[in-house]
Amino acid sequence: MKHSFTYIVFLYLVALSVFAQPAAPSASKPNIIFILVDDMGWGDVGAFWQQQRMKANDRSEPWQFTPSLDAIAQNGAMLTHHYCAAPVCAPSRASLMLGVSQGHANIRNNQFDKELQDTYTMSSVLKKAGYSTSLVGKWGLQGVDAEAPNWPAHPLNRGFDYSYAYIRHADGHEHYPVEGIYRGKKEVWENKTNVSAGLAKSFTTDLWTAKAKQIIKQQAGKAQPFFMYLAYDVPHAVLELPTQAYPQGGGLKGGLQWLGTSGKMINTASGTPDSYIHPDYAKATYDHDKNPATAEVPWPNVYKRYATLCRRIDDGIGDIMQLLKDLKIDQNTMVVFTSDNGPSIESYLKEDYEPVFFNSFGPFDGIKRDVWEGGVRMPTLVQWPGTIPTKQVITRPSALYDWLATFADAAQIPAPARTDGVSLLPTLTGQGTQKQGVVYIEYENNGATPKFEEFSPNHRARKRNQMQKIRLGDFVGVRYDIKSADDDFEIYNVVTDPQETKNLAGEAAYRSMQKTFKERVTQVRRPDPEAPRPYDLAPMAAMEAPKAAAGVHWAIHEGEFPWVADLTGRPASLSGNKPGADINSIALKEGMIYQEGYLKVPQDGTYQFTMTGNGSYLFRLHDALIIDRTYPDQPKLKLPLSATVNLKAGYHPFRIYYHQTGNAKPNLDWTWQAEGMREQPVPAAALFHAAD
Known part of the structure; x- marks a missing residue:
């Protein structure tokens, strides 16, 4: 179990820097x-x-x-x-x-x-x-x-x-x-x-x-x-x-x-x-x-x-x-x-x-x-x-x-x-x-699980209210009647225990998995004001310090694309590493610019990110969609888009996708601000990429 779970977590942490081959x-x-x-x-x-x-x-x-x-x-x-x-x-x-x-x-x-x-x-x-x-x-x-x-x-x-x-x-x-x-x-x-x-x-x-x-x-x-x-x-x-x-x-x-x-x-x-x-x-x-x-x-x-x-x-x-x-x-x-x-x-x-x-x-x-x-x-x-x-x-x-x-x-x-x-x-x-991929589910209902005899006693008549489920490998984390982000997950191996009868959360061997589940659910979602959750304000967890070097990994895909596209696995026209996230000096008539790396957040707190550009763009932290300026795909105005995220200090993997059409020069400004920190461009000193 320990080896299998460590491998699963490893996949999640390095997935951003691994290119998968597309199906033929x-x-x-x-x-x-x-x-x-x-x-x-x-x-x-x-x-x-x-x-x-x-x-x-x-x-x-x-x-x-x-x-x-x-x-x-x-x-x-x-x-x-x-x-x-x-x-x-x-x-x-x-x-x-x-x-x-x-x-x-x-x-x-x-x-x-x-x-x-x-x-x-x-x-x-x-x-x-x-x-x-x-x-x-x-x-x-x-x-x-x-x-x-x-x-x-x-x-x-x-x-x-x-x-x-x-x-x-x-x-x-x-x-x-x-x-x-x-x-x-x-x-x-x-x-x-x-x-x-x-x-x-x-x-x-x-x-x-x-x-x-x-x-x-x-x-x-x-x-x-x-x-x-x-x-x-x-x-x-x-x-x-x-x-x-x-x-x-x-x-x-x-x-x-x-x-x-x-x-x-x-x-x-x-x-x-x-x-x-x-x-x-x-x-x-x-x-x-x-x-x-x-x-x-x-x-x-x-x-x-x-x-x-x-x-x-x-x-x-x-x-x-x-x-x-x-x-x-x-x-x-x-x-x-x-x-x-x-x-x-x-x-x-x-x-x-x-x-x-x-x-x-x-x-x-x-x-x-x-x-x-x-x-x-x-x-x-x-x-x-x-x-x-x-x-x-x-x-x-x-x-x-x-x-x-x-x-x-x-x-x-x-x-x-x-x-x-x-x-x-x-x-x-x-x-x-x-x-x-990620299997993640959240839902709210004021009823309860039925008392069917076929169901395990630990599930019968369980109050639902706020619920959450995430699966990593063979294991799921489940929370019912959630009161706060600190509530523990019930942990089940749904391969060996598909009925979810044996909650593993109380066993010492699964304490690290409990931590992983609590952290992972902060990294795959964004709050929706029309569907409030008791865990909406939970800070997004940082990853363990990666083996990293200063700078950002970037790739250029020249050509026509229908939208801000996921080009994972497709060969790039050019790629490399550079000190910062600025793309304004890149010469590209039409195509996609992709950047990935780790954003080092100096201290716990609420950060506001703002992006302004003349193309279409998208910004993710971990797997959370932070800023989405992708539809319609050819904006005529440099509309600044901002998003506020509660972050734990440490390293956060990021991805930035930028789509350039026409003959305009690529332009994308990326700033951040927090308590005690004025709005400023995200500095090169806070950006890292996976070391070779």
């Missing part, structure tokens, strides 16, 4: 389909957990089937240690789109319908890379400062060429927009037109699948690659059923089809809404009292419904995968499947629902709104035939916000430097060396 690009840019489901747990997918239950054949432990998702697991990769960004949907989806953790996202906690930050998004990055971009399904990040359809963060204003979706968050809580069986009528918008009136008997899971298939057919014959964000709004709480059995076949000629006729928009818009139970579950029974001598009883209706909804998603995904084969584009299409957060305890029906029936949380404890593994570990699958090897089980930790950088890598365009995620392609493809 494919001959052409792949189509990308990102499928996100709502509230499906790690344990709901057959390949992850349900198959184990079936093989155990314990009649008191029912199981469900996901054959299409299991096929993706066979034909691609299972990411068994993949985390959502937050244990509830709005912040998780915001981090996905922005490519940043909850330490930097502008939507946190339960800020449903809040306007997604106007900056680079997964869709806008891929659009710049030449992709046609579409959203089908649930959005909920539109903003509320304008009337429909002029929401400030409408999908069309965040990089999508086309959207067919529930725009409001709460609309996704009803799966029949016209009938509104349990939650009232809802609105589906095609771009900025409300098309709900024509959607009689349109069960939204079927509607989204049929629309996705229609778009894929339209895009398949074009040279331009496409990106689709397919966001299903099931199996979330309302648990409404389809109208009928899934249509036979799949792909081009079978399965769900888009008819486009008002009142009969899709080929399942007939029959009786909220009526169909899958035959695998309609007459299913189980050993309810764990006594084989007594007769089994039928599954409760609510669980037949839940399993049918999961199966309906599975059928739709299988239908789409067949379509890719029929169109002969499956070999150059990357498909990703995951969930936004852990399984829910909610039911909008009269009958209560609990995820214990199928153990939807898998071998973990925790549900939606918990940062225990069951609330944040997601069932994640990736398939890209011929590029991603089959039957892979990837245990390297990763996070939802890694996908923006991953897709940028696949699209052969550098990711914006403001993103927190890293490309997963090196691990998925087995080519190149993956950069070190």
